[in-house]
Amino acid sequence: MSTIENTDATEAKPEGLQEFTLRLRRYDPESGQAPYFEEFQIELEPHRSVLDGILQAKAKEDGSIGVRCSCRAAICGSCGTRINDKPGLACHTHLDEALKRSKDGKITIEPLGNMPVIKDLIVDMDAVHWKKQARVTPWLLPKEPLPEREHIVPRESMVDVTQSMACIQCGACVSDCLSMEIDPLFVGPAALAKAYRFVGDPRDSRHAERLSNLAEDPHGIYACTHCFKCIEACPKGVAPMSQIMRLRRIASQDHHINDRNNGERHEMAIVNSVKKYGTLNEAKMVPDSYGGPLAPAAAKELVASLPVITKALLRRKVTPKTALFHHKNPDQAQIKRIYQEVQGREQRLELNLYITQPDEDPAELAAHEAHVAEAAAHDAAEQAERAATNQTEAGA
Amino acid sequence: MKVAYWPGCVSRGFTPELHGSMAKVAPLLDIELVELNRANCCGAGVIAEHSQELADTLNARTFALAQKEIEQGADLMMNICSTCQGAQGECQERLDASAEYRAEVNKHLTPEGLEYAKGLVNKNFLWVLVEELGLDELAKRVKRPLTDLKVGPFYGCYIVRPTDRLGIDDENPRDTYLEQVIETLGGTVVDYSGAQKCCGFPISLMQKETSMRMAGQNLGEAKDQGADCLVTPCPLCHLNLDMQQPVVSKTIGRDLQMPVLHLPQMVGLALGMDPKELGLGKHVVKPTSVIDWTTSVVGSVGALSAA
Incomplete structure (x- = not known):
């Protein structure tokens, strides 16, 4: 490591290069050693990727660094890592951006979480x-049977x-x-x-x-x-x-799937509470989600919750009156009408912003057009000036 | 400053001390609260899961009511719940993105003469503190700095993710505001892994054990890092972290005793208010490690167990 630094120091630094410190989490389960962090100095243009940085450290300093990568263009999905505590693609993260997000001027790179580590940055997918x-x-x-030709x-x-x-x-x-x-x-x-x-x-x-x-x-x-x-x-x-x-x-x-995890019932408990009161009636969430006040599962859960309920009552968080008589929105009729209108539709009305791009903002559009016009005017002025200079030069 | 104030459901239900403390702290910050009594539940993400149009319409209704107050002189809409911020923000993103979709949703509101117009400003109390009031102004009003009080911030998922929808960027690092407010009030921030994790509340009735373990991991981490208490801008997190804490302790087999403050309560303490007035006595885990009840001096080292 020191020899490389010395050689580098004697050479003139090519233009545009910047030095970065990568702090890599190293771990080899077969070594019997605990994981540790190791720092590497790399030198690259700031717009290059964190993956380029790791590969430089691997090529110049330590060939044993474990990293998985292939396309280097955010297509193959091989180089998922955690960079400064955030998961992402190493090839899709610029060094300068990563540096900006680091707490101490060093870029921390770790393997993905929730999966066992095979070696260093490589996890067992x-x-x-x-x-x-x-x-x-x-x-x-x-x-x-399949259609004779394609599915339409x-x-x-x-x-x-x-x-x-x-x-x-x-x-x-x-x-x-x-x-x-x-x-x-x-x-x-x-x-x-x-x-x-x-x-x-x-x-x-x-x-x-x-x-x-x-x-x-x-x-x-x-x-x-x-x-x-x-x-x-x-x-x-x-x-x-x-x-x-x-x-x-x-x-x-x-599909009206009434699942055993209370999923559908919990959804309907909230939807119906707002339909009836305009707000959530928390006191009804447990019985309604567990199948109604008379369902055995609800009774069991309510009994299990007794210590919590008692404490809430003792601390006057909840009073029997607020628990039993939930306040109704003064405009509840409006809210009910909205429910009827929406639920009466034959097809759900949905907007997915992944598919539908947001409307163009007229103000932003105008600002952009003004900017383009200004740039064009500026270019024209410059061109005219240049032409004038050329003419003068030619004249001279 | 005058705000169209949406307190949410839980702050008037199982965490009445949140709505109560907000109402008491507001005058000390010169915030006038115009309560949106006729507004409705944001749906907490669940109504959107059930029907996007229904959630968007219900929230458009709340926004339209807020805009009526803004016409009458309120500066913006304010909420005191991370979940409201996130769920309302999600609907607002769709409503603001498409004039056609907005018009379709507004049709449900016309019978009452309501209409949502694009571009409402809706901010959680946390954002209002930093962006509208300003930390310098907040610091000036501190009467009893939270000296020696070690506080773990707990944001709630809905107010930190997704960052682009919530407007979290270099200019507005909203995912660092809790830390900034704690420090402004004279407290010490505890750095622990749970600050921006999930409290587990959304699945507490579907996967109870996972939910309790999630809360337990965050509370335990905060304890390991030496926190005296947590502070949160989200009443739903408060339900899982405080009200359910005895169950959480039992599930993970560890006596936690970690008090959890609502954000306005922490602000109120530093502004010199009485702990009881702020409803601290209503918590399941009483914040005795925060407050010496005999003298009300903030930051004294904890008395005995609370719950």
């Missing part, structure tokens, strides 16, 4: 990610699944899934996004089975805690959590 993909039957199960489907229905098809299987969302951190059996964001890819596909004939399977699984769609970590992690805008919410919507609304 087979053990977790691919196993979970296989769990959702990730292939088309069309109606038999409405264009919009295929556009709808393009978002989940954009997944490149990099594992960034799996790395940060907070449900999976606590419950390793959770099917997880990547696999559930893949499940939506087939539930949303009109050619597939097993929507009901797929959905009931994932709704009844205690580690299925109702184990997602709605933390947005996967949406934030995904480098391709797949928004796995949004796909999970669509699976829930179709499971409960189109």
Whole structure:
């Protein structure tokens, strides 16, 4: 390491290069040693990727650094890593951007989370990610017999699944899934996004089975805690959590799957509470989600919750009056009417901003046009000036 | 400053001390609260999961009511719940993105003469403190700095992710505001891994054990890093972290005793208010490690167990 630094110091630094410090998490399970961090100095243009930095350290300083990569263009999904505590693609993260996000001027690079480490930055995708993909039957199960030629489907229905098809299987969302951190059996964001890819596909004939399977699984769609970590992690805008919410919507609304995880009942408890009162009536959430006040499961849960209920009453957080008589919105009739109108529609009205781009902002558009016009005027003026100078020069 | 104030459901339900403390702290910050009594639940993400149009319409209704107050002189809409911020923000993103979709949603509101016009400013109390009031102004009003009080920030998912929708960037680093407010009030920030993780509340009725373990991991981490208490701008997080804490402790087999403050309560303490007045006595885990109840001196080292 020192020899390289010395040689570098004696040579003149090529223009545009900048020095960066990479702090790599090293771990070789076979060595018997605990994981540790090691720092590497690299020198590259700031717009180059973190992956380029890792590869330079590997080439110049330590060939034993374990890293997986292939396309280097954010297509293959091989180089998922955690950079300064955030998951993403090493090839898709600029060094200067990574430096900006670091707390101490060093770029920290770690393997993805929620998966066992094979070596350094390489995690065992087979053990977790691919196993979970296989769990959702990730292939088309069309109606038999197959049509003689191609399937004819409405264009919009295929556009709808393009978002989940954009997944490149990099594992960034799996790395940060907070449900999976606590419950390793959770099917997880990547696999559930893949499940939506087939539930949303009109050619597939097993929507009901797929959905009931994932709704009844205690580690299925109702184990997602709605933390947005996967949406934030995904480098391709797949928004796995949004796909999970669509699976829930179709499971409960189109297929009326009354699952054993309280998923559908909990959804309806909230929807109905707002329809009746305009606000959430928390006192009814437990009995309604567990199947109504008379259901054995509800009674069991209420008994289990007695210490909590008693304490809440003792602390005067809740009074028997507020618990039993929930306040009704003075305009409840309006809210009920909105429910009737929306629920009376034959087809759901939805707007997916992944597919529909936002309207162009007239103010921004005007500012942009003014800017273009100004630049053109500036260019014209410059050209005229140049022409004038040329003429003068020619004249001289 | 005058704000169209949406308190949310839980702050008037199972965490009445949140709405109560907000109402008491506001005058000390010269914030006039015009309560949106006729507004409705944001749906907490669940109504959007059920029907996007229904959630968007319900929230458009709340926004339209807020805009009526803004016409009457309010500066912006304010909420005191991370979940409201996130769920309302998600609907607002769609409503603002498409004039056609907005018009379709507004059709449901016309019978009452309501209409949502693009571009409402809706900020959580946390954002109002930093961006509208300003930390210098807040510092000037501190009467009893939270000296020696070690506070773990707990944001709630909905107010930190997704960053682009929430407007978190270099100019507005909203995912660092809790730390900034704690320091402005004279307290010490505890750096622990749970600050921006999930409290587990959304699945507490579906996967109870996972939910309790999530809360337990965050509370335990904060304890390991030496926190005296947590502070949160989200009443739903408060339900899982405080009200359920005895169950959480039992589930993970660890006596946690970690008090959790609502954001306005922490501000109120530093502004010199009485702990009881701020409803601290209503918590399941009483913040005795925060407050010496005999003298009301903030920052004294904890008395005995609270719950």
